Amino acid sequence: xxxxxxxxxxxxxxxxxxVSITCRASEEIxxxxxxxxxxxxxAPRLLIYAATTLQGGVPSxxxxxxxxxxxxxxxxxxxxEDFATYYCQQGYSNIITFGQGTRLxxx
Amino acid sequence: ExxxxxxxxxxxxxxxxxxxxxxxSGFTFIHYVMTWVRQPPGKxxxxxxxxxxxxxxxxxxxxxxxRFTISRDNAKNTVHLQMDSLRDxxxxxxxxxxxxxxxxxxxxxxxxxxxxxxx
Numbered sequence: 001x002x003x004x005x006x007x008x009x010x011x012x013x014x015x016x017x018x019v020s021i022t023c024r025a026s027e028e029i030x031x032x033x034x035x036x037x038x039x040x041x042x043a044p045r046l047l048i049y050a051a052t053t054l055q056g057g058v059p060s061x062x063x064x065x066x067x068x069x070x071x072x073x074x075x076x077x078x079x080x081e082d083f084a085t086y087y088c089q090q091g092y093s094n095i096i097t098f099g100q101g102t103r104l105x106x107x
Numbered sequence: 108e109x110x111x112x113x114x115x116x117x118x119x120x121x122x123x124x125x126x127x128x129x130x131x132s133g134f135t136f137i138h139y140v141m142t143w144v145r146q147p148p149g150k151x152x153x154x155x156x157x158x159x160x161x162x163x164x165x166x167x168x169x170x171x172x173x174r175f176t177i178s179r180d181n182a183k184n185t186v187h188l189q190m191d192s193l194r195d196x197x198x199x200x201x202x203x204x205x206x207x208x209x210x211x212x213x214x215x216x217x218x219x220x221x222x223x224x225x226x
Contacts, residue, residue, distance in 0.1 A: 091211025
């Protein structure tokens, strides 16, 4: 199975900050990476698909980059509602895998 | 409005069975891939199974293959997950999600149904 390794596992930031989360795949997966946000007690929400494409209705402060094995989710100008857990997911293989998650807390 | 509503969760003993359902509305069900994803308490997301739009092709995570069966009823806009030989490690919140085949992105999710496996 393709392993997806996120870093960091957690980070603290302030409203207005810019943060980046990295996801590394264990093998080449082209642009088959999606990013999700999950607030406490909520279902996941799709933010970015195909590594760089913003899902409809998602604010433009969210962006994705990367291809091959290394991918990044960047959030510009953090808002209070952005403090949540973020997951990457690969769709390259029929056997789908998620990263372990990155918890973003308020500093 | 797209809606996915899971049901069927509950407490079951190890070795037992449970069937989850996900009723959908607000979109043309037959056009979409459907997936189950689970989340053990306090842990991350784990993909369980996916079924294609026609219902004739399924994929499963290794630890669930042979024990879980995903199916869909395109006449009732519903997807199911039959879970047999349940283990303590299957305790989780089970989400159904609507997917797109191109990049396997899961664009709409239900709120989940909790399965607890315990004696």
